[in-house]
Amino acid sequence: MNVTVAIVADGFQEDLVECVKSIRAYSNVPVYVFTSGKENKNLCDPLLTFPQFNSGWQKNKLGWGHSVQHLLNTIDTQYVALMDPSTHFTSDAISPALAEIENGFVAVGWRGGLLNLEDEWRSVDDKGEGEVDVLFSYFMVLNRQFTIDASGANTSATYYRNADLEMTLALRAHGGRLLQMELPLKQGRHHGYHDVDPEYREKNSKKNYQRLLDRFRGQNDILAPRR
Secondary structure, three states: OOEEEEEEOOOOHHHHHHHHHHHHHHOOOOEEEEEEOOOOHHHHOHHHOOOOEEEEEEOOOOOHHHHHHHHHHHOOOOEEEEEOOOEEEOOOOHHHHHHHHOOOOOEEEOOEEEEOOOOOOOOEEOOOOEEEOEEOOOEEEEEHHHHHHOOOOOOOOOOOOOHHHHHHHHHHHOOOOEEEOOOOEEEOOOHHHHOOOHHHHHHHHHHHHHHHHHHHOOOHHHOOOOO
């Protein structure tokens, strides 16, 4: 499989080893972990010393957007499975997602939805499996070059929340189709949401969403069919 699992280990790294262990239990795909700022001591864990494991570290602290761009530009496989370390495999989640990519989708994810037009794009409705406007970065498999060509992640996003929505909506604006599907995954405590300063979280989440609205709101022609 021409795919690499990409993980941004940006603080709250206690889940990282368990995440990687779950991937290895059900797949032999390469794993690339990127961290910035304070060096991730978990990268020295013996469980991460296997041939398919690679990592990158940047001394200067980078935000989510810059980190995702680093992963997209560093990894050389055709597809990238971007996932959060709080997400764990319960079986092979790669193969079914790649099968749908081969059916014409540029990104396949575990969770996503349709923008609520009656709410003037201010919210996202989870409609379950099917074609969607946006995907969340808990787990998504991306056509790497298509994502780069569509501008990838916005480097203005220091925090992940809503930045993943902007990135995947950019894929639709570039002509790509996105699929939400059930996959054999589970999520533990999402430290990136629950264990950060609430004021920081809300300020940056709002900033990210406003950037999405400024960039795309009203371009209903780029959206998936309503359902």
